[in-house]
Amino acid sequence: MPDVDAVSDEGELMTWMQYMEMLIGDLKWLLELPHYHFWSIVVYCPPLSQEVLQSFIIRAPKFYDVHYEVYQSHEIIWPIYKEIYALIFRVFMRLATYKESKVRLKSWNSL
Numbered sequence: 001m002p003d004v005d006a007v008s009d010e011g012e013l014m015t016w017m018q019y020m021e022m023l024i025g026d027l028k029w030l031l032e033l034p035h036y037h038f039w040s041i042v043v044y045c046p047p048l049s050q051e052v053l054q055s056f057i058i059r060a061p062k063f064y065d066v067h068y069e070v071y072q073s074h075e076i077i078w079p080i081y082k083e084i085y086a087l088i089f090r091v092f093m094r095l096a097t098y099k100e101s102k103v104r105l106k107s108w109n110s111l
Contacts, residue, residue, distance in 0.1 A: 013076065013077075017076065017080065020080050020084060023084060024083060024084060026052075027087035028087065030048075031087065031090055031091065031094065035100050038094065042095065053088060053091065053092070056084070056085075057088075060081070060085065061081075
């Protein structure tokens with residue numbers, strides 16, 4: 001999430017939006033992969049698990065944060081945040097799934 005002070009800075013907000021659009025595309029791509037490709041990426045690509053998933057869990061605004069309402073009331077940031085949150089949640093759900101069925105595989109990206 002962008003810094004609370006940067007929310008009013010148009011240039012920094014646009015840069016953040018570009019990065020988030022790339023992240024959204026990458027997460028959707030990851031969720032569309034077949035089971036064995038998904039797990040290969042998760043196991044052999046440490047930046048995914050260490051930088052993307054963990055950093056989102058650590059840095060994403062929580063409901064008890066002081067500036068949570070600022071993010072929630074922002075018409076650009078909040079919808080992007082909700083979409084990324086949902087995709088990260090689906091990645092963790094897929095990580096926690098013991099066995100995938102062929103029907104379930106096709107619907108990971110559209111829960």
